[in-house]
Every structure is written in structure tokens, then in C-alpha cells.
Amino acid sequence: MRSSKIRLIGLVLLIVVLTVGTVAYIFDSKKNNSKVSSNRAQKSTAGINKTDVEKKIEPKYNKLREFKGKDLVHNDKQIPVLMYHSIADNSKVTNVASKSIILPPEVFKEQMQYLKDNGYTTLTLDELYNFLKNDKPVPQKSVVLTFDDAYEDNYTNAYPILKEFGFRGTIFVITGGTDKIGAYLTSAQLKEMDANGMDIQSHTVNHEDLDTLSLEKQQETLAQSKQFLEKLLNKKVDYIAYPSGKYNDFTEQAAKNAGYTMAFTINSGWANKDTNILFLNRVFVNALKGIDQFKERLTSPNYE
Structure with a gap:
């Protein structure tokens, strides 16, 4: 009877350990995947200035000049x-x-x-x-x-x-x-x-x-x-x-x-x-x- 209780307690502990391990594995996987995605995103934009991408390319002479002087x-x-x-x-x-x-x-x-x-x-x-x-x-x-x-x-x-x-x-x-x-x-x-x-x-x-x-x-x-x-x-x-x-x-x-x-x-x-x-x-x-x-x-x- 006693041995049966010991086996039951052991089984419960095993289930707890497996559950905790599984949760930890899932958490780590998500964390690692997030890092990988972040690294990929950084690599994909490496060397690209965000303002260069977003800004509209405008002609060199598109602005009005402000003339100054006496003449x-x-x-x-x-x-x-x-x-x-x-x-x-x-x-x-x-x-x-x-x-x-x-x-x-x-x-x-x-x-x-x-x-x-x-x-x-x-x-x-x-x-x-x-x-x-x-x-x-x-x-x-x-x-x-x-x-x-x-x-x-x-x-x-x-x-x-x-x-x-x-x-x-x-x-x-x-x-x-x-x-x-x-x-x-x-x-x-x-x-x-x-x-x-x-x-x-x-x-x-x-x-x-x-x-x-x-x-x-x-x-x-x-x-x-x-x-x-x-x-x-x-x-x-x-x-x-x-x-x-x-x-x-x-x-x-x-x-x-x-x-x-x-x-x-x-x-x-x-x-x-x-x-x-x-x-x-x-x-x-x-x-x-x-x-x-x-x-x-x-x-x-x-x-x-």
C-alpha cells in the first residue's frame, strides 16, 4: 500500500516536471523565434536610411527663391x-x-x-x-x-x-x-x-x-x-x-x-x-x- 502511494507521488512529480519543462520550452522557443525575426528584420533594412525610403524625391529646383538686395x-x-x-x-x-x-x-x-x-x-x-x-x-x-x-x-x-x-x-x-x-x-x-x-x-x-x-x-x-x-x-x-x-x-x-x-x-x-x-x-x-x-x-x- 505504501509502495503504491510512493509510486503515485512519483508519477505526480513526473507530470509536474514534464509540464514545467514543456512550458519552459514553449516560452524559450517563442523568445528565440522573436529574436530571429528581429534579426532578420534588422538585416533586411541594413544600410537603408528610413528617411531615404519614406521621403519623396523632389526636383532640385522646385522651390521658390527669395530674392534679396537693392536691385x-x-x-x-x-x-x-x-x-x-x-x-x-x-x-x-x-x-x-x-x-x-x-x-x-x-x-x-x-x-x-x-x-x-x-x-x-x-x-x-x-x-x-x-x-x-x-x-x-x-x-x-x-x-x-x-x-x-x-x-x-x-x-x-x-x-x-x-x-x-x-x-x-x-x-x-x-x-x-x-x-x-x-x-x-x-x-x-x-x-x-x-x-x-x-x-x-x-x-x-x-x-x-x-x-x-x-x-x-x-x-x-x-x-x-x-x-x-x-x-x-x-x-x-x-x-x-x-x-x-x-x-x-x-x-x-x-x-x-x-x-x-x-x-x-x-x-x-x-x-x-x-x-x-x-x-x-x-x-x-x-x-x-x-x-x-x-x-x-x-x-x-x-x-x-
Whole structure:
């Protein structure tokens, strides 16, 4: 009888020991698994800065500059907005109208050298908008460089020259031509330029003559081109140049409905706050004229 009790007590003790051991094993296993998972997680993120992963990569020139000094002007003054198209050799072009908008690279460089030598500041469109609407001062010798249509030579010829001089400019893109075989810029080129001092903005989808379109059709091409560029460049697109400078009574409402805050025509003259900001003037740079006309149009708002 006594031996039976001893065996029972031993059995109970054995069960207790096994139970405690099992619990301890389970606890240790969970603890070890947790360490392994932690180690794996640390290894998977080794060498990666969390802020580098989380932060949005932004273009180098996406912020407004705050200009300081005594040689600043407010929006009671005007700013020349130069209008270019193609920067390429025009020696074999016979059509006069076409030749006038194809400026040879060496002439373009001469013009940029003049700007540099004479202390000009090239404004972004954000800076121009801030000047016109919010009276933010800019350097007295300010100019805006714009390029219509987004020809590939803007990348191969104009862009290297602008980088050489540290200048900024804006390309108005016919989005329907992007990545198509032909003379227009690719998505990769647009992204590169947008991240390095060139602002990319809208020139409609297919260079439509807006003066022939209804409000609905105008709004469609204005909105679609804007959305295409915003998706491609991951930024807001606020500005547009009307193709061939054409517009009608519906254009202002279409531009507002599509979300634009500033727009350009080809009407001759400098940009000023007294002009409707959705119909700003520009200065045509004529490839058939010499440096003297360039200087005159750059320095006098009442040029011929």
C-alpha cells in the first residue's frame, strides 16, 4: 500500500516536471523565434536610411527663391517672357515661317551669353506668378525663357547650353507627341529636365486650335494634357501656353475649369499685372533677326 502511494507521488512529480519543462520550452522557443525575426528584420533594412525610403524625391529646383538686395522690382514693372520653339540648324529650311522659329544653337548660345554677361536672372513660372499675383520682388534684370512644342532638340541642343549658364526655363509640351517616333521629347527626357532646372508645363494634347473648339472640347484637351504631365512628373501642372496663341470666348473658362492659374498667348509684349493672367504676352525670338533685335526686345517693353 505504501509502495503504491510512493509510486503515485512519483508519477505526480513526473507530470509536474514534464509540464514545467514543456512550458519552459514553449516560452524559450517563442523568445528565440522573436529574436530571429528581429534579426532578420534588422538585416533586411541594413544600410537603408528610413528617411531615404519614406521621403519623396523632389526636383532640385522646385522651390521658390527669395530674392534679396537693392536691385529688386515689384509688380508695377513688366517682365519679358521670351518665346522659343526649336533650337536647331535651319540652314536647309526654305519656308520662311518655319525658318523663323528654328534658332541655330550657336545663335541661342550667343543670346544666353548676353544674358549672363549683363546680369540677367532667369525666372521660373512659379516665380513669375508670385511676382504678378503676390507682388514678390524679383531682380531688376529678370527674364523668363519658354519653349513651345517640346521638340527633341530642346533636350539635345538648348538644355546643355542652359545648364552651362545655370539658367532655368520652361517647356510647354504637346503631350500627344511624347514617346512617339519623331521630333518630340520622351518621358525620360522630360523627367530629367524637370528635375534639373527646366519646368515642364502644358501645350494641350494635340496642339489644337482652341479658337475653333467649344468650351467642352477645350476643357478636355487642357485637362488631359495637365493630367498626363502630373502623372508623369508627380507634380502639379499649373501653367499652359495656348497653341499658336489662339483662343476664343470659351478659353478663359476652360483654363479655369481645368485648373490652370496662369497662361500665355503669342501676343507681342512683356508680361505685366494689368494683363489678364490667363492671357499673358510673350516676346517672340525671331531666328531671322540678329542680336540687335534680341537686345531691343529684351530691354524695351515698347519694342517694334
